[in-house]
Amino acid sequence: MSGHGSDLHDAPVAPQHPTLEELTERKARTRQRVAANNETITVSMGPQHPSMHGVYQAVVDLDGEIIVRTRPGIGNLHRGVEKLAENLTYHQVIPLTDRLDYVSSFAMNHGYCEAVEKLMGVEVPVRARYIRTIAHELIRLSNHILWLGVHIMDFGAQTFFLICFRDREYILDLFEMACGARLTHSYARIGGVSKDLPDGWVGKCRAVADFLPKRLAEYERLITVNRIFLKRARNVGIFTAEDCNQWRITGPALRAAGVARDLRKDEPYAAYDEVDFEVAVEYDADVYARFLVRIKEMYESCKIIRQCLDNLPDGPFLAADAAHVLPLKKNVMRDSAAMVQDFVHVFRGPQVPKGEVYRSIEVPKGEMGVYIVSDGGPKPQRLRLSTPSFYHGQAIPAMFEGEMLSDSVGIFGSVDIVLGDCDR
Amino acid sequence: MTDLIFLVVKGVLWVVVAVGMVPFIIYFERKFAGFFQSRVGPTYAGPFGALQSFGDMAKLLSKEDLIPDWADKPVFRIAPYILFVPAFVTMALIPFGPMGVSIFGHKVDLVIANFDAGAIMFLALGSIAVYGIVFAGWASNNHWSLLGSLRSGAQMVSYEISMGLALVGLFIMAGSVSFVGIVDAQAGNFWNWNFIPQIVGFAIFFVASIAELNRAPFDLAEAEQELVAGHMTEYTGMRWGIFMFGEYVNMVVVSAVIATLFFGGWRPPFEALEFIPGFIWLVGKVLFFVFMYMWIRWTLPRYRYNQLMDIGWKVFLPLALANLVVTALIVSVV
Numbered sequence: 001m002s003g004h005g006s007d008l009h010d011a012p013v014a015p016q017h018p019t020l021e022e023l024t025e026r027k028a029r030t031r032q033r034v035a036a037n038n039e040t041i042t043v044s045m046g047p048q049h050p051s052m053h054g055v056y057q058a059v060v061d062l063d064g065e066i067i068v069r070t071r072p073g074i075g076n077l078h079r080g081v082e083k084l085a086e087n088l089t090y091h092q093v094i095p096l097t098d099r100l101d102y103v104s105s106f107a108m109n110h111g112y113c114e115a116v117e118k119l120m121g122v123e124v125p126v127r128a129r130y131i132r133t134i135a136h137e138l139i140r141l142s143n144h145i146l147w148l149g150v151h152i153m154d155f156g157a158q159t160f161f162l163i164c165f166r167d168r169e170y171i172l173d174l175f176e177m178a179c180g181a182r183l184t185h186s187y188a189r190i191g192g193v194s195k196d197l198p199d200g201w202v203g204k205c206r207a208v209a210d211f212l213p214k215r216l217a218e219y220e221r222l223i224t225v226n227r228i229f230l231k232r233a234r235n236v237g238i239f240t241a242e243d244c245n246q247w248r249i250t251g252p253a254l255r256a257a258g259v260a261r262d263l264r265k266d267e268p269y270a271a272y273d274e275v276d277f278e279v280a281v282e283y284d285a286d287v288y289a290r291f292l293v294r295i296k297e298m299y300e301s302c303k304i305i306r307q308c309l310d311n312l313p314d315g316p317f318l319a320a321d322a323a324h325v326l327p328l329k330k331n332v333m334r335d336s337a338a339m340v341q342d343f344v345h346v347f348r349g350p351q352v353p354k355g356e357v358y359r360s361i362e363v364p365k366g367e368m369g370v371y372i373v374s375d376g377g378p379k380p381q382r383l384r385l386s387t388p389s390f391y392h393g394q395a396i397p398a399m400f401e402g403e404m405l406s407d408s409v410g411i412f413g414s415v416d417i418v419l420g421d422c423d424r
Numbered sequence: 425m426t427d428l429i430f431l432v433v434k435g436v437l438w439v440v441v442a443v444g445m446v447p448f449i450i451y452f453e454r455k456f457a458g459f460f461q462s463r464v465g466p467t468y469a470g471p472f473g474a475l476q477s478f479g480d481m482a483k484l485l486s487k488e489d490l491i492p493d494w495a496d497k498p499v500f501r502i503a504p505y506i507l508f509v510p511a512f513v514t515m516a517l518i519p520f521g522p523m524g525v526s527i528f529g530h531k532v533d534l535v536i537a538n539f540d541a542g543a544i545m546f547l548a549l550g551s552i553a554v555y556g557i558v559f560a561g562w563a564s565n566n567h568w569s570l571l572g573s574l575r576s577g578a579q580m581v582s583y584e585i586s587m588g589l590a591l592v593g594l595f596i597m598a599g600s601v602s603f604v605g606i607v608d609a610q611a612g613n614f615w616n617w618n619f620i621p622q623i624v625g626f627a628i629f630f631v632a633s634i635a636e637l638n639r640a641p642f643d644l645a646e647a648e649q650e651l652v653a654g655h656m657t658e659y660t661g662m663r664w665g666i667f668m669f670g671e672y673v674n675m676v677v678v679s680a681v682i683a684t685l686f687f688g689g690w691r692p693p694f695e696a697l698e699f700i701p702g703f704i705w706l707v708g709k710v711l712f713f714v715f716m717y718m719w720i721r722w723t724l725p726r727y728r729y730n731q732l733m734d735i736g737w738k739v740f741l742p743l744a745l746a747n748l749v750v751t752a753l754i755v756s757v758v
Contacts, residue, residue: 043567051649065571065729154649156640156726162461228641228725405571406728409649 017258017283020240027238027285031402034063047076051154051409054419058396058408065405070397074390077423085383089349090116090190091326093383098184100387101421104143106135106175107363108421109188114269115359115370116190120324120352126271127315128192133271134205134308135178135187137301141212142171143364143416144294144301151291151413152223155232160222167215170208177201189326190350191319202309209305216298224295233288237399237411240285247395250388251366252297253415256282256289263362275307287407287414323351349378365389365416389421426530434536435516441707442515446672447477453718460722480665487661492564495658499563504663507556508670510549514677517542519604520690521702534690534702535604542603543595546681547588550636553674554580557638557655560667564658572654575644575729582736583635589744590628593751594618594685603681607689614693619686624747626686628740630716633678635732638671640721644729679713680706 018026040061046052057073081100085093097112098105110132117124124132149164172182177198179187187193223229239249241257254261262279264272280296282289319325322341331338354376360369366388373382392415399411451466451474458465466473491500521534539545554576561573595601597618598609610617619626635642646654656667683689687709690702727735 041567041570043571050652062567062571152725156643156649157724158640159457159460159722162463166462226725228727231731232725232728404728404730406644406650 020242023238023240023257023285024242026235027240027243030235030238032066032404033402034066034068038063038068040068045408046073052412053150053417054422056393056396056412056417056419056422058400058412060400060405060408062405067400067403067405067408070400072393072396074393074419075423077419079424081424082383082385085380087379089345089378090352090380091345091350093380094188094190095184095186098186099420100385100424101143101363101365101368101389101418102183103146103418104139104364105183106139106185106187107143107361108368109186110136110270111359111361111363111368112370113188113190114361115357115372118359119355119357119372119374120190120350122191122319122321122324124192124270125316125319126313128317128319129271130308130312131193131197131317132188133275134305134312135175135185135193136270137304137308138171138174138205139185140364141298141301142168144298145171147294147364147413147416148219148223148291151410151416152229154409154413155229157229160219163219167212170211174201174205174208177204189318191321191325192317196317202312205305206309209302209309213299213302216295216302220295224292230288232407232410233286233291233414234284235286236407237287237403237414238285239395239399243395243398247398248391249366249395249415250391251362251364251416252280252293253290253366253392255280256293257285258283263360263367267360269359269361271308272304274311275304277304277307287410290414325350352376352378360386363388365418365421366392385424387421387424389417389419390424392417393422430527430530430532431536434532434534438515438520438536439512442512442673442676445676445707446669447481448474449672449676449714450477450480450668452715456715456718457722460719484662484665489663490658490660492566492658494565496563496565499559500658501663503556503560503563504659504666504670505556506559507553508666508673510553511670511673511677514546514549514681517545517603518677518680518684518689518706519607520706522690523604533604538602538604540602543591543601543606543685546603547584547591550587551580551584553670556667556670560659561655564655566658568651568653568657569655572644572646572651572657575651576638576655578729579635579642579644579732579736582733583632583740586628586736586740586744587632587636589741589748590625590632591685592744593625593748594622596748596751596755597621603684603689606685607691610688610691613695614688617686617688622686622747622751624743625751626682628744628747629686630682632736632740633682634717634720635736637675637678637717639675639717641724641726642732643721643726644732649726675714675717676710679710679717682713683709 040063042061044059046057047055055076059071061068081096094109097108100108145164145168149161153161176182179185241259244254244257260279260281265279277300280293282293326345327338327341332342352374356373358371360367369386371384372380375381400408455465466476469475469479516536517539519535523533525532557576558573561569598606690706692705
C-alpha cells in the first residue's frame with residue numbers, strides 16, 4: 001500500500017496520552033478470557049440482523065454473553081465491479097464507482113477519477129479542484145452524520161437516528177442541486193466535474209456550512225456527555241495503533257488510535273493543500289475515541305467548505321483536453337470539433353498511455369486506493385479497488401474477541417462499514 | 425347478592441377501562457415518538473390516525489400463528505398469557521375512589537379487592553410476569569430468545585430486591601401494606617403525599633419499574649439491535665400481539681401503582697378539588713407516568729446488561745437499605 005509505512009511507534013504522542021504499551025495493557029484488561037473447553041453457543045449475526053450494517057454476516061461463538069470467536073462472512077453483495085470495468089471505457093466506469101460505497105458515492109467517483117487523471121496526465125482546472133474539495137467534504141459530512149445516527153441507534157437510542165437523517169437532507173439537497181442525484185452522484189468526471197455549480201448554490205452551501213456546526217454542538221450536548229453512552233463506549237473495543245497497522249485499518253479508526261495519518265494532509269489532492277485544516281486525532285483507541293474523531297472531522301469539514309467557498313475561483317470546471325475528456329454536451333451539436341470529440345469518446349473511448357498507476361485518497365471511511373493497469377486501449381485492462389470497508393470487515397473478528405455481545409454492535413458500528421464498499 | 429353484582433360491575437368496568445386505554449396509549453406512544461423524531465406518526469387510520477392500533481390488531485389477528493417445529497409447544501403457547509394475566513390481577517388491588525361510597529343506597533368500596541397485603545401482592549405478581557418472558561425464551565429453542573430470557577431473569581433478580589426494599593420505608597411511614605391504607609395515609613393536600621419524604625424510595629422504584637417493564641434504557645430482554653427481538657423472536661401474529669399488549673397493560677398498572685404509592689392515588693392535589701371524581705385524578709396520574717416512560721424510552725440509549733446489574737446491586741440496593749434505615753430511625757424517634 002502506498003505510503004503506509006509511517007512508523008507508528010514514532011507517531012506524535014503527547015505525554016498525557018496513553019502510550020502503545022499502556023493501550024495494549026488496557027486492551028488485554030478489557031477483553032475477557034474464557035476457558036478454552038467451555039461450552040459455547042453459536043449465533044449468526046446477519047446477513048439479516050437489525051444492527052449488522054448491510055449484509056455482513058458474523059457467526060459468533062458465545063460463552064454466555066462473551067464472544068469467543070467470530071467468523072466473518074462477506075460477499076453477499078458482490079457485483080463484480082472490477083470485472084465489469086474491464087469491458088467499459090474509462091468514462092463508463094464512473095457510475096459503477098457510485099455503487100461501491102453508496103453512502104459516500106462522490107468520494108468514490110473522486111478517487112477513481114484522481115487515479116485515471118494520474119494515469120492520463122490530465123491537468124484538472126483550479127475551479128474543478130475546488131468544487132471537488134467542497135463536494136468531497138460535503139459527502140464526508142453526509143457519511144459521518146448517517147454513521148452517527150446509525151451508531152447511536154446501535155446503542156439503543158432511536159430518536160437520534162432520525163435527527164441525523166433530518167440534517168443529512170440539507171447535504172443531499174445540495175447534491176441534488178449540483179448534479180441532479182441525491183445518492184449515486186456520478187458528479188466527478190475525468191478532468192473535472194460534470195456540471196458547474198448552479199446559481200445560488202454557493203450561498204446555500206455556505207448557509208449549510210454555517211448551520212451544521214450548530215447542529216453538531218447540539219449532537220454533542222445529547223451524546224458526548226450522555227452517561228449511558230460513555231459507559232457503553234469508553235474502554236470498549238480497544239484497537240491499538242499496532243493492531244490497526246496489522247489489519248490495515250485506516251481513516252477515523254486509525255486516527256482514534258493516536259496516528260495522525262490523513263491522506264488529505266500527507267499526500268494532498270484536489271485543493272487540500274490550499275486550505276487550512278487540522279487532522280482530528282484521539283488517543284484512547286476505543287469506541288468513544290472513534291466517535292470523537294468523527295465529530296471533530298465534521299467540524300473541520302465545515303471549515304474546509306467555508307474556506308473553499310471563500311476562495312472559489314472562476315474558470316472552466318472541466319479540462320480542455322480533447323484526448324482524455326468528454327466535451328461539454330451543449331457544444332456537441334454546435335461545434336464540429338466537439339462533435340468529433342464526443343463521437344470518439346463515446347464509440348471508442350479516451351486515449352490512454354500504456355502503464356500502471358496506483359492512487360489513494362482519503363474517503364470518509366478510510367483510505368481508498370485505485371490500481372489501474374492499462375494496455376493502451378480505451379478500457380482498463382485491470383482495475384483493482386482497495387476499499388476501506390473490506391479491510392475493516394476482516395478486522396472484525398479481532399475486534400470482537402473477548403468483548404460482550406451487547407458491545408459487538410457498537411464496535412461494529414464504530415469502524416463504519418458499508419457492504420457495497422466491502423464486497424464490490 | 426348486591427355486593428356480588430357491584431363486584432362484577434367494578435371488575436368489568438376497570439378491565440374495560442384498562443384494555444380500552446391500551447390502544448390509545450400505543451397510539452400516543454407512536455405520536456410522541458413521531459413528535460420527538462420530527463415525524464408526524466400515524467395519520468391515516470381514523471381522525472389523526474387515532475384508530476391505528478385497531479388496524480394493527482386486525483392485522484395481527486389475521487396473521488398466521490406460527491409455532492416452530494423445534495419449540496416446546498405447550499410452554500410456547502402459554503408464555504404470553506403468563507405475562508398478560510398478572511397485570512390484570514394487580515389492577516384489582518388499586519383503589520380508584522374512597523371506601524364506603526353510597527351508590528343507589530348501597531355502601532360500595534371503590535376498589536375491587538381491598539387486600540391487606542396489596543403491595544406485597546403486587547411485587548409477587550410482578551415476579552410471576554417475568555416467567556412469561558423466561559418461558560417464551562426457553563420454549564422458542566432459539567439462541568436469541570434464550571439470551572433474551574436469560575437477561576430478563578438476571579434483570580428480575582437484581583431489580584425486584586431494590587424495588588421491594590424501596591417500598592419498605594413507605595410501608596413504615598404509612599403503617600400499612602394495603603394500597604387502600606397507603607392512600608388513606610396520604611390524605612390532605614399534595615404535600616402529604618409520600619413522594620416528598622420518600623423521594624429516594626420513589627426514584628429507586630421508578631427506575632426499577634422501567635427495568636421491570638422491559639422498556640428502554642433497560643429493554644435488555646428485547647434489545648432489538650443486539651438480540652433481534654429477544655424472547656419474542658419466534659412469535660408471530662396475535663401471540664406476539666399479546667406480548668406487546670401485556671407490556672402496555674403492565675405499563676398502565678405500574679403507573680397506577682406509582683401513583684397510588686407515592687402520589688396519593690385517586691386523591692386530588694388539593695382538598696378543595698375533591699368534587700372531581702377520584703377516578704379521573706387516578707387516570708390523569710397514570711397518563712403522566714406513562715408519558716414519562718415514553719419520554720425516557722425515546723431519548724436514552726440502552727445500558728449493557730452487566731452495567732444494569734451493577735447499578736441494581738451496587739447503587740440501588742445500598743441506597744434502598746439506607747433509605748429504609750433512615751426512615752425507620754425518623755419514624756421511631758418522631
